[in-house]
Amino acid sequence: xxxxxxxxxxxxxxxxxxxxxxxxxxxxxxxxxxxxxxxxxxxxxxxxxxxxxxxxxxxxxxxxxxxxxxxxxxxxxxxxxxxxxxxxxxxxxxxxxxxxxxxxxxxxxxxxxxxxxxxxxxxxxxxxxxxxxxxxxxxxxxxxxxxxxxxxxxxxxxxxxxxxxxxxxxxxxxxxxxxxxxxxxxxxxxxxxxxxxxxxxxxxxxxxxxxxxxxxxxxxxxxxxxxxxxxxxxxxxxxxxxxxxxxxxxxxxxxxxxxxxxxxxxxxxxxxxxxxxxxxxxxxxxxxxxxxxxxxxxxxxxxxxxxxxxxxxxxxxxxxxxxxxxxx
Amino acid sequence: xxxxxxxxxxxxxxxxxxxxxxxxxxxxxxxxxxxxxxxxxxxxxxxxxxxxxxxxxxxxxxxxxxxxxxxxxxxxxxxxxxxxxxxxxxxxxxxxxxxxxxxxxxxxxxxxxxxxxxxxxxxxxxxxxxxxxxxxxxxxxxxxxxxxxxxxxxxxxxxxxxxxxxxxxxxxxxxxxxxxxxxxxxxxxxxxxxxxxxxxxxxxxxxxxxxxxxxxxxxxxxxxxxxxxxxxxxxxxxxxxxxxxxxxxxxxxxxxxxxxxxxxxxxxxxxxxxxxxxxxxxxxxxxxxxxxxxxxxxxxxxxxxxxxxxxxxxxxxxxxxxxxxxxx
Numbered sequence: 001x002x003x004x005x006x007x008x009x010x011x012x013x014x015x016x017x018x019x020x021x022x023x024x025x026x027x028x029x030x031x032x033x034x035x036x037x038x039x040x041x042x043x044x045x046x047x048x049x050x051x052x053x054x055x056x057x058x059x060x061x062x063x064x065x066x067x068x069x070x071x072x073x074x075x076x077x078x079x080x081x082x083x084x085x086x087x088x089x090x091x092x093x094x095x096x097x098x099x100x101x102x103x104x105x106x107x108x109x110x111x112x113x114x115x116x117x118x119x120x121x122x123x124x125x126x127x128x129x130x131x132x133x134x135x136x137x138x139x140x141x142x143x144x145x146x147x148x149x150x151x152x153x154x155x156x157x158x159x160x161x162x163x164x165x166x167x168x169x170x171x172x173x174x175x176x177x178x179x180x181x182x183x184x185x186x187x188x189x190x191x192x193x194x195x196x197x198x199x200x201x202x203x204x205x206x207x208x209x210x211x212x213x214x215x216x217x218x219x220x221x222x223x224x225x226x227x228x229x230x231x232x233x234x235x236x237x238x239x240x241x242x243x244x245x246x247x248x249x250x251x252x253x254x255x256x257x258x259x260x261x262x263x264x265x266x267x268x269x270x271x272x273x274x275x276x277x278x279x280x281x282x283x284x285x286x287x288x289x290x291x292x293x294x295x296x297x298x299x300x301x302x303x304x305x306x307x308x309x310x311x312x313x314x315x316x317x318x319x320x321x322x323x324x325x326x327x328x
Numbered sequence: 329x330x331x332x333x334x335x336x337x338x339x340x341x342x343x344x345x346x347x348x349x350x351x352x353x354x355x356x357x358x359x360x361x362x363x364x365x366x367x368x369x370x371x372x373x374x375x376x377x378x379x380x381x382x383x384x385x386x387x388x389x390x391x392x393x394x395x396x397x398x399x400x401x402x403x404x405x406x407x408x409x410x411x412x413x414x415x416x417x418x419x420x421x422x423x424x425x426x427x428x429x430x431x432x433x434x435x436x437x438x439x440x441x442x443x444x445x446x447x448x449x450x451x452x453x454x455x456x457x458x459x460x461x462x463x464x465x466x467x468x469x470x471x472x473x474x475x476x477x478x479x480x481x482x483x484x485x486x487x488x489x490x491x492x493x494x495x496x497x498x499x500x501x502x503x504x505x506x507x508x509x510x511x512x513x514x515x516x517x518x519x520x521x522x523x524x525x526x527x528x529x530x531x532x533x534x535x536x537x538x539x540x541x542x543x544x545x546x547x548x549x550x551x552x553x554x555x556x557x558x559x560x561x562x563x564x565x566x567x568x569x570x571x572x573x574x575x576x577x578x579x580x581x582x583x584x585x586x587x588x589x590x591x592x593x594x595x596x597x598x599x600x601x602x603x604x605x606x607x608x609x610x611x612x613x614x615x616x617x618x619x620x621x622x623x624x625x626x627x628x629x630x631x632x633x634x635x636x637x638x639x640x641x642x643x644x645x646x647x648x649x650x651x652x653x654x655x656x
Binding site for chain 1: 334362365366368421424425426427429430431432433434435459460462522523540541542543546564565568569572573575576578579580582583584586587588589590591593594603605611645646648649652653654655
């Protein structure tokens, strides 16, 4: 057989999610398996559980310095480095998966992401997308915005800033810490992910009111982070392989996410969970609060403003198409 | 460098679309280029223009017999072989791209497709999906169902049977034959594809009324057809490469389709085209006619019924999720 044009790679990929977590972890494993299968075993990028090399939230610095070659994560974890990265993870009242990935791939999103990460010696490939999240779990029914005031809630990303605006006291807990906090009453409510994932974490055992839609996260992007020196040194063929495997993971993750929610919803209802949808007036209030958050974030960080302007312009244009193209 | 586990392949891929056609043709070229780039040049599947080896609509028989190893097409072209294949191409009032691909990948769709194609010694990989089509071009404004009666219209697939039910006389013309027929008045109207594609074919020069949404084709699947003896003889690594490149093409095609329509719509409007959306009563009439078509097709072909039942059950379940999961 002829020689292949792939580089021989033996990298570690520090995951920010455990491999046991539906989609959030399993999609990272798919990357590892597909890179190996499509390279004749030459491109080995080994999934490492959180903490195996460095703790999950130190993956950014580890990839940046080259201490680890790669990481599996979401840009939304790194807002402490640059708040603009939140816009490459999940946007309140933002695009669904197809529109979001269209912006990344053909609307200038990837180029803006490259600009930001270049400051940290990191190349990030968008390498997965999932369907909408749920809005969250509440121990008590929420009938008005007033019922939200004073509630202590686990919340992620830009949505947390919106919740703060309407009087919710938010904190960010890792997936494994949420259940005990909810059980003990340290928090009154939590959002985490989609029904199929939330089911596994058992929140339904201590909170019976499950709210939709997840206005804060209508789709979520995941990334394969690679130390930029390592990336730049790869052959064109190997780069093409990474890009192809990641693009396949986008379609795979979206399809899987869409396919596995209804069974989970049914199982939750069989376990006594009540499914609620937010009334329009609550969504309107949250949307207005999001407008304030955008103004503040844009004023505080030129990178945020630049990415927001790019995404907003794309969405305005896209709307002229989606308004007529799609059956209501 | 070590030897790769890929097979050395030099295949032809007979396309049913010219390479110059936006998405319909270009997505086929992407497959050729990506297979080569991700295999170190070992997996060569050469895009062949329609007629280069066999005429477009003879690609099925050529792949089946092994006269050509592969073809780029849509299952919707082969309803003369098995009418059930229409359900793997585009479904009137059917799923959007994410839901459709979820059925193919995780809902049993691919397995049903394999069953049908095995009868013809063909392996078909779903290898692309595009955003909604437009409903069509009319020389005169359509204000009611009565205005449709007696119109001669170019129409593709299952949607054509629906149009016949409401009194339209349909015929299927190849892309290149539509413009002259519309110009000469041989037909009064046509659907073909999405704004970016329709723009290139110039229909706006002879018909000024452009209707949406494309109820007959909210998303369209494309396929890479491979002679099954050739497919079965491939190594697992080479099969994995084909599957990965095709899955990447699904995400790529969807993103591209979503990104390029709004500019085309604007250009069409600048050229004097009026954009119309169908009133609800016309859509309701078409939906009812589609129900009749489904009954007739199901009665006439057990494979159609089996695929329809599978897709319908998946869609019913999916709806319990999408109704709550998505922001309206």
